[in-house]
Amino acid sequence: MTTTPIQPTATVRELIRDHYGVLTQSERKFAQALLDSYPAAGLASITIVAANAGVSTPTVARMVQKLGFKGYPQFHQALLKELEAKVSGPTQRRANWASEAPATHHLNRFAQAVTQNLEQTFANIDSDGFDQAARDLADTSGRLYVVGGRITRALADYAFTHFQAVRERVTHMTASSATWPHYLLDMTEGDTLLMFDIRRYETNLLRLAELATARGVRVVLITDQWVSPIADLARHTFNCWVEIPSAWDSNVSTMMLLEALIAAAQEERWPATRERYERLDALFNATRLFQK
Amino acid sequence: MTTTPIQPTATVRELIRDHYGVLTQSERKFAQALLDSYPAAGLASITIVAANAGVSTPTVARMVQKLGFKGYPQFHQALLKELEAKVSGPTQRRANWASEAPATHHLNRFAQAVTQNLEQTFANIDSDGFDQAARDLADTSGRLYVVGGRITRALADYAFTHFQAVRERVTHMTASSATWPHYLLDMTEGDTLLMFDIRRYETNLLRLAELATARGVRVVLITDQWVSPIADLARHTFNCWVEIPSAWDSNVSTMMLLEALIAAAQEERWPATRERYERLDALFNATRLFQK
DNA sequence: ATATTTATGTCAATATGTTTTCAGGGCGGA
DNA sequence: TCCGCCCTGAAAACATATTGACATAAATAT
Structure with a gap:
């Protein structure tokens, strides 16, 4: 034995x-x-x-x-x-970030959750779909509309600011849905609508998506892991993992995805964008002179 | 189907x-x-x-x-x-983000940069300072003002939306500096001012910080790794690593830090915040009924 | 408010996987 | 050559997993 x-x-x-x-x-x-x-x-x-x-x-x-x-x-x-x-080897190693904060500190739990969210989000990106979406967002043959919900309004705003630097013909649809019909009026086939819809999903946004797709607008949707109903209408859907130890949802991964899309769109039309950046810079400098 | x-x-x-x-x-x-x-x-x-x-x-x-x-x-x-x-696949995938995207894909380079930024940012947080800042932000004996720059306006907006849910007496100072004097008028000792200032640092914001601190306002500053000049005036400064392969700076780490602060502030005054959330929820439900 | 559709879990049947039993067979030792 | 040991796999017994049928619960439309 x-x-x-x-x-x-x-x-x-x-x-x-x-x-x-x-x-x-x-x-x-x-x-x-x-x-x-x-x-x-x-x-x-x-x-x-x-x-x-x-x-x-x-x-x-x-x-x-x-x-x-x-x-x-x-x-x-x-x-x-x-x-x-x-x-799963390498992943676990990174989970403990180098920090002087004790492991039980709020910050550490938070960091760990965020890391996981980023990993999950990233793992669920289909790179072909990503490239296509970036191309849609960079396509200046149509307009680009950006819209968010109650919380994601800030992200839509961020997206707007950056896309405006990347390309012309960008519109931020303000959160007040009362004004949306005006925008819808001018939407046509070939336009792109970038939407943010994180739970709790807003009926307004769904209606907007319906009306927009009916007009032939391409919808790029950034939603959470539980998937907004808009996904059925969208041409491209991206899921962001958003759970953190708190009463609300994190948008760090959403931000990452958004920035990745902006960066990709920028690359897509680089020479043109470069020129835009330079002009923008010149304008800022001019403004600065006034203030001095 | x-x-x-x-x-x-x-x-x-x-x-x-x-x-x-x-x-x-x-x-x-x-x-x-x-x-x-x-x-x-x-x-x-x-x-x-x-x-x-x-x-x-x-x-x-x-x-x-x-x-x-x-x-x-x-x-x-x-x-x-x-x-x-x-x-059995390619030995030791270095990037180790579990994704089907090829290692050379834009997404992978991006993800790696973001990860590094988060790590750096996190490693540079002083947990005591963090706790204190969270306490300042949660302190309802004074008002909380939030302000951002050209790009970070969106983050300030995000901060505003969330802090509004956490506590009362929050104000978002809009980006147009023309209106700032009105806010300054009412600032007093015991108030807190949450500022975002990422390069290129804005003179407006520095002036605002000077005037606010002169009135005894506590400034919590969220800036980048190169540090805004406001840091000299601020009670608490947090540095976020923001470099990515693109023409502009990433705000993923900024977002993480902001959310961490919000979460900590929320915890700080939990019973009160919980009650606020419930009331807010009830109000949203009421609004939703209108829409149906 | 009620009817209809759809989704979900309980239970039973069927299939599949696992273990035990046992008989045949190879191999070394006498 | 014969005996006895242990290895081996066939097949039965057993355990578990999987699937289908059905009833109840939930959601939705009327």
Whole structure:
């Protein structure tokens, strides 16, 4: 009997090596097959795994017990855990930011939540869709309208300020929905509407999206992880993870996505934008002279 | 109406995103749970996985069929394949943001810059100063004024919206400096002024800071890594790292810091804030009734 | 307010996966 | 060559996972 006090952290690979001496011929055959394409060869059901290695199921079952597992399911789990750890490795390292604040400080919990949100948000961006959306936002053959909700109004404003520097023909639709019909009146096919809709989703915005798409306007939607109903109408939808330990939702990830889109749109029409920036700068300098 | 010809290479994550519209409420619940700890939350048996997400097994089964899998086992397999591919794929993906975007894609460079900015910003926060600033911002014995510059106006607006929910006596000083004297008129000792000043620093804001501090107002300054001249006058200064690969500065870290401050201020006066939130909510519901 | 549709969970059946039992067979030793 | 041990896989027994049918609950429209 093998009284092998294996550390709980031992990998299956190590377990096999340590127990290789007590394995029988066909058990070794399976062990080799597993090590050959590790850990893929151990991830399916015992039946399949055994067949692939050219041995019988009882052989596998007996072997994993020799390795110290109660049964095949436990062995299977162990392999999965290893695989997972391998993938999630670097992420966890970054979770603890370098700061003198104690780990329990509000700031740390906050930072961790924000990091997660950014990761999730980023992982859910479809890069092709992103590129297309950037192209739509940069397309000056049509107008660009920007609109936000109660909270996201500020983001829409930010978007407006920057897009105005990137391109001409940009309009910020103010939050007061009473004035929206005026804008709608002039919307035509080829125009783009950048919308922000974070929960709690606003009926006004949905109506606006309906009317705009009916007029052939392309909608680019920035929403949260629970997805605004506008998504059904939008040409491009981006989901931002927004949960933080507080009574309201974070817009850090929203901001990141927005800035990424602005940056991409800027790149899209670089020579023109560069010229705009220079002219804008000159104008600011002129204004500054007045103030002095 | 799911005639969605998904490429065979689509990840489960993408499948979820693409089919999110047709998912029901509890299916979404499971989808979120899966995305939350992806792909770990999908690797066990359907029974366990469903229980962890707080839904029934048929819900999960129905969902994976909506995603285009024949049954749960196929879904399970697909997740495994992904995980495997990730491990065996390009060794040590440096960027380690889990995204399908190629490493050279704009998005990846952007994400990396933002991450660095957040780290730097966070590392430079003095947690005691942070706590004090939060207390100042939450102190309702004086008024709270918020002001920003040309670009940061949007952030000031965001701050205003949230602080208004947290406490009473908040004022957003609009960007037009012509109106500032009116506000200055009423500022007294014990008031707090939250200022945003990112390069290029605005002379207007410096003048405002001078006049305000002369009246005994506490200034909380949010600036960039190169530090606005207002810092000399401010009681608390926070530096945000803002450089990204673009012609302008990023405000993602600024946003994070701002939100952290709001969250801390909220905590500072929790019972009162909670009551405010509830009243605000009730008011919104009342408004919503009008719209229907 | 009521009817209809849709979504959800409980339960049962079916299928699949896992373990145990057991008989045949290879191999070394006498 | 024969005996006995242990290895091995077939197949049965068992456990668990998966799916489908149905009833109830929720949402929506009338």
